[in-house]
Amino acid sequence: GQQVMQIPQYQHVQEGEDFTTYCNSSTTLSNIQWYKQRPGGHPVFLIQLVKSGEVKKQKRLTFQFGEAKKNSSLHITATQTTDVGTYFCAGPSGGSNYKLTFGKGTLLTVNP
């Protein structure tokens, strides 16, 4: 079945440093979504990318969808302690946009 791989699994940074997490799917995706889960919390939707090569920005966060629609990345500029959490990518599977396969996530910790 479809697999969604995320790297790295963990990333520890000093506050102010940049951070990037990468997501790769074994199949072409119609769209990709990103979620953030704070420690002890639940996943919160960040963004959805639909178009090949799409780039979207949300303040310090930049999201990219690859040209082949099989990979994506999330880049955070100048991390802050509020960025701590696990970042997940997710893509539709089984021919349905309502059945998501999530990557294992990247846990980001930030040293103040």
Next chain:
Amino acid sequence: KAGVTQTPRYLIKTRGQQVTLSCSPISGHRSVSWYQQTPGQGLQFLFEYFSETQRNKGNFPGRFSGRQFSNSRSEMNVSTLELGDSALYLCASSLAGEEKLFFGSGTQLSVL
């Protein structure tokens, strides 16, 4: 607008018992999905309901079942509990025609 509400927040059961978890979606959301989250396997899709019909199903044994009521509220049931069923069970809702998920806080199930 109230978010997705899941009850109970915590459950402790013993092997062989069964359990029912409840989810109330955001008002107006007709799609309800369930995910199992464990440290080892991450977020795994269980099933998705729309207008009282199961529209998508994940790769879980038949011990896992669910249903959706006419008011869009949903329940999931796990019968003959096993130790490996210990997990955070997350419910998520979405608007018709939109794929982004709004997650509840989850039910933490511990099977002893």
